[in-house]
Amino acid sequence: MNTPNQLTSEIHEYGFRFAAWTHLIPESEIRRLLRYKVKYYFAGGKPGVLPLEAWTQILKDVGEELYRLIREGKKRDVLEIFNYEKTAGFDPLRKVLADRLEKDGVPMPKDEKERINSVTIVTGSQQALFTITNILIDPGDIVITPAPVYLGMLGPLGMHQANIITVPTDEHGIIPEFVEKAIGKAIEKFRRIPDFIYVISDADNPKGTTLPVKRRKQLYEIAVKYKILIVEDAAYRDIYFGGEKLPPIKSFDKNNEYVAYLRTTSKEAAVLRVGYCVLPRPIVDEFIKSKGYQDLCTSVISQVLLKEYYEKWIDKVLPKAVEEYKRRCKTMIESVNQYFPPGFHTKPQGGFFVWYESDKRGFNASSFLENVALKNNVNYVPGAAFYPVESLGYYYNPDNNEIERIKFPLNTMRLSYSLLPPEDISEGIKLLGKLLNEHLK
Numbered sequence: 459m460n461t462p463n464q465l466t467s468e469i470h471e472y473g474f475r476f477a478a479w480t481h482l483i484p485e486s487e488i489r490r491l492l493r494y495k496v497k498y499y500f501a502g503g504k505p506g507v508l509p510l511e512a513w514t515q516i517l518k519d520v521g522e523e524l525y526r527l528i529r530e531g532k533k534r535d536v537l538e539i540f541n542y543e544k545t546a547g548f549d550p551l552r553k554v555l556a557d558r559l560e561k562d563g564v565p566m567p568k569d570e571k572e573r574i575n576s577v578t579i580v581t582g583s584q585q586a587l588f589t590i591t592n593i594l595i596d597p598g599d600i601v602i603t604p605a606p607v608y609l610g611m612l613g614p615l616g617m618h619q620a621n622i623i624t625v626p627t628d629e630h631g632i633i634p635e636f637v638e639k640a641i642g643k644a645i646e647k648f649r650r651i652p653d654f655i656y657v658i659s660d661a662d663n664p665k666g667t668t669l670p671v672k673r674r675k676q677l678y679e680i681a682v683k684y685k686i687l688i689v690e691d692a693a694y695r696d697i698y699f700g701g702e703k704l705p706p707i708k709s710f711d712k713n714n715e716y717v718a719y720l721r722t723t724s725k726e727a728a729v730l731r732v733g734y735c736v737l738p739r740p741i742v743d744e745f746i747k748s749k750g751y752q753d754l755c756t757s758v759i760s761q762v763l764l765k766e767y768y769e770k771w772i773d774k775v776l777p778k779a780v781e782e783y784k785r786r787c788k789t790m791i792e793s794v795n796q797y798f799p800p801g802f803h804t805k806p807q808g809g810f811f812v813w814y815e816s817d818k819r820g821f822n823a824s825s826f827l828e829n830v831a832l833k834n835n836v837n838y839v840p841g842a843a844f845y846p847v848e849s850l851g852y853y854y855n856p857d858n859n860e861i862e863r864i865k866f867p868l869n870t871m872r873l874s875y876s877l878l879p880p881e882d883i884s885e886g887i888k889l890l891g892k893l894l895n896e897h898l899k
């Protein structure tokens with residue numbers, strides 16, 4: 459194998475020697491696709507239903523309150539809002555979120571101070587994914603993920619050169635029996651216990667699947683049995699339209715030991731780059747240490763605005779938004795059924811995404827995107843973006859109970875219904891279906 463220096467010295471005409479990971483990991487497909495302006499945007503998970511009136515009111519209310527404080531001679535208090543804060547977050551927001559999390563099934567201590575300390579604020583839950591990887595992974599360590607997996611998890615894992623063992627999923631998400639077998643095989647093959655299992659239990663990204671309660675319990679039991687951390691990414695927890703919500707895996711973790719529970723404000727409030735998490739006691743100090751070296755703290759004014767939103771607005775405005783996402787999801791599913799060539803697609807109960815797999819195994823969704831879809835004003839994310847790169851990726855194959863080098867189908871796509879109104883979704887999916895049908899004739 460090349461050393462990082464050999465890899466890099468040829469690369470840059472100015473002689474900069476980039477870190478090895480920069481050659482291993484390509485730019486995120488979603489960030490790349492954000493550069494193309496298309497009419498029918500089905501690529502990234504951009505929230506399309508944000509409570510804009512509420513936000514203008516919150517800005518006004520907070521602005522007036524700060525102005526009042528200045529007039530009353532309390533400039534010092536206002537100065538704090540535009541300043542550095544504790545790395546772990548702004549306490550009033552942490553308290554409001556702790557109360558909400560408890561109502562949502564997350565175990566919380568009774569003591570007020572401990573409750574506040576149970577919630578760690580991050581600069582987007584993307585930072586939590588990076589930070590957990592940063593404190594747990596050395597090159598060659600092992601992480602278990604679903605196949606396919608959220609590509610925002612793949613980036614940090616690749617940067618830290620983790621071996622990524624992907625485990626098969628079905629229409630209900632990751633299959634716990636295979637997770638346990640993959641752990642056993644990982645121990646045999648790599649002589650290491652995986653450092654964590656990454657899973658999105660509610661409305662997965664990219665597949666849109668929701669894990670049944672039985673699987674949630676099974677995963678928790680596996681975590682305890684093998685003493686492996688579960689990273690439960692609940693980014694879409696509040697964008698759920700499937701009836702009563704299921705208990706998070708975190709709800710079984712009564713002593714706060716094995717599950718890192720990650721939430722974001724991006725989908726349910728606005729993209730202010732604030733996430734929040736409940737971290738197991740054994741990792742919280744290292745986590746905050748790492749976050750501190752990344753950003754010192756998360757923007758305080760954003761946290762002040764979000765405290766207002768979670769305290770006074772979310773319960774009034776979110777149900778309407780969720781209803782609208784439900785409508786968009788329904789429209790997308792109906793349009794895929796009506797216009798797409800034969801294939802399988804998921805039927806999400808929440809979140810932003812439908813996953814489609816063409817019956818034609820030879821179909822290449824990546825080249826179709828470049829050569830046909832983008833030229834016709836439509837985009838989506840090819841499914842290939844949600845699998846690890848070859849040098850780091852593995853696949854647990856249930857057929858022979860072996861861990862093999864990664865392989866994955868190219869005939870898949872992730873379609874986001876979050877951004878566009880239903881009329882544009884049906885028009886765009888009709889157009890994409892026509893193009894696919896012509897291409898696959």
Ligand SMILES: Cc1ncc(COP(=O)(O)O)c(C=O)c1O
Pocket residue numbers: 503581582583584585608610658663691693721722723724731732733
């Ligand atoms: C599953 C999942 N996790 C994490 C994130 C990152 O969210 P944030 O905006 O909080 O960084 C996203 C964003 O799309 C996501 O889909």
